[in-house]
Amino acid sequence: MNIQVSTPKTSALVLRVDGLSKQFEMHHLKRTLFAFENIQFELGEGEFILLKGENGAGKSTLLRTLYRSYLPRAGHVFYHTREGIIDLASAADVDIAMLRRREIGFVTQFLNARPRVAAEEVVAEPLRQAGTPHAQALVEARRWLDAFGVKKQLWAAYPSTFSGGEQQKVNLARALILPQRLLLLDEPTASLDRDARRALVDRLTELKAAGVAMIGVFHHPEDVADLIDREIHLKAIRVEDGER
Amino acid sequence: MTALNVDTPAVPKRQPPRLMLAEPIMTMRGISKSFGDVKALGGVDVTVYPGEVLGIVGESGSGKSTLLRMMNLEDTPDTGSYNLVLPGHQDRNLFDLDRFERRMLRAHHIGIVYQNPHLGLLMNHTSSGNVAERLLIAGNRNFAELRERARQSLAASEFPTERMDATPCELSGGMQQRVQLAKAIALEPAVLLLDEPTTGLDVSVQALVLDTLKRLQRDRAITMVLVSHDLGVIRTMADRVMVMRRGLVVEQGLADQIFQDPQHAYTQQLVHAEL
């Protein structure tokens, strides 16, 4: 797998999270569920943070809050771009959407593909949206499907018929085809076979060298042992509040 | 209570700048409309950005179709303003336009697909004729060229063009929707309004229509406003979602946020009912 690798000059700041808190108001149950409170950390270019914690500790919730799939209750997520700093916690939806298209990626183990779109088209889509001509995007897409070990016979088929592992490989190829600036990873290796895990770690290694900042949860943390710069431990907050 | 250890100095507070400075293509402010005692819209604001799909959901009678008719300048609200950023158009409240100006603006810049094909199509004309009529309104008079452009538009909507001389009555519901779509996109509108475009279609036809829409959005950067009861359709299509109830917007946000972390009690109920 090749990508232009340029060593980052300095480890410029990508993310500064400050006092970030998240709770869920479950109106029908008249209940508030606290997921995490007052989280702070920094993440620089080319840095890799491993998120740890027991089931339900709030790891996925933190990643989704950074991505703004979840709305934070309080705190800031200062994201540094070349053009300036923007607080992802309060930025306009339209800006978040644009950043997601251009530089912030989210990788999970689940594929969310539209029906009746071929695997190679699913993978090529981010490139096409970035303006790459169709034919060229397809060549790239096939290269990545191959790298993650998706059988050639499946490239033109619909992922909705694929096995869980095959869907996951398609998902990874799609999520990683464009080099992002910030990657949020939620157990991308869960239920992958060894070769695909290796391919993923190779790609993450390249991206890290290219300066991509990453924070993620890994089912097999030993896979990414060489990449980890720091670890964050989350502990579940055992407070449930009935009052509002 | 801190669940975490990483030490960072306090951040000096500052106002984060808007980064992208995307300007809206459509702005509606304070739209209200009553029909007799029924308050269909109670002061609705809408902002749509170029190239995005804005999804609108909400219970029956919440005012979605009424709002779309306003966007299509078919109706005028009791109060409110409406602006579209279009090349060569000055900044003015579009509700001040007269009938003719509205017709022209609609013909050139807005396309609409109704849930009911009878509202969007002339049932006793051919399918190609339906599309050509749209081109005619925009001033095109050459018959051969009209027909050819109608054919292209039908093809772009994945309508089987060998059937372009059939009347809509002879076609299935899915094909009728594709004729409506062909008509709506014939003049490459800046804004495409879709009111339940896939309701009543079987799943495979629905997938085809959605695919066509996605392709149009990607290849031609058409901005879309999509009303649907089908949250699955909204989930696959919309970038942002607006939730309406009783003529008001109760919540809006990024599509994944609305589905994964709905804030309003009504949205939670709506989303959970589907799970």
Ligand SMILES: Nc1ncnc2c1ncn2[C@@H]1O[C@H](COP(=O)(O)OP(=O)(O)OP(=O)(O)O)[C@@H](O)[C@H]1O
């Ligand atoms: N959308 C949501 N609505 C309500 N509660 C939620 C939502 N998402 C997460 N939670 C709750 O937040 C808490 C943290 O969940 P989260 O999924 O972040 O844990 P996790 O650390 O990723 O766990 P795991 O290791 O099992 O993946 C849980 O109690 C969960 O039920």
Ligand SMILES: Nc1ncnc2c1ncn2[C@@H]1O[C@H](COP(=O)(O)OP(=O)(O)OP(=O)(O)O)[C@@H](O)[C@H]1O
């Ligand atoms: N021309 C009209 N004359 C009288 N009442 C109207 C008219 N148009 C709409 N209404 C009323 O305004 C309210 C909103 O209707 P609208 O068609 O906008 O709802 P909707 O959200 O599109 O509902 P649905 O999901 O059922 O299509 C309803 O109570 C409806 O009866």
Ligand SMILES: [Mg+2]
């Ligand atoms: Mg999790």
Ligand SMILES: [Mg+2]
């Ligand atoms: Mg309606």
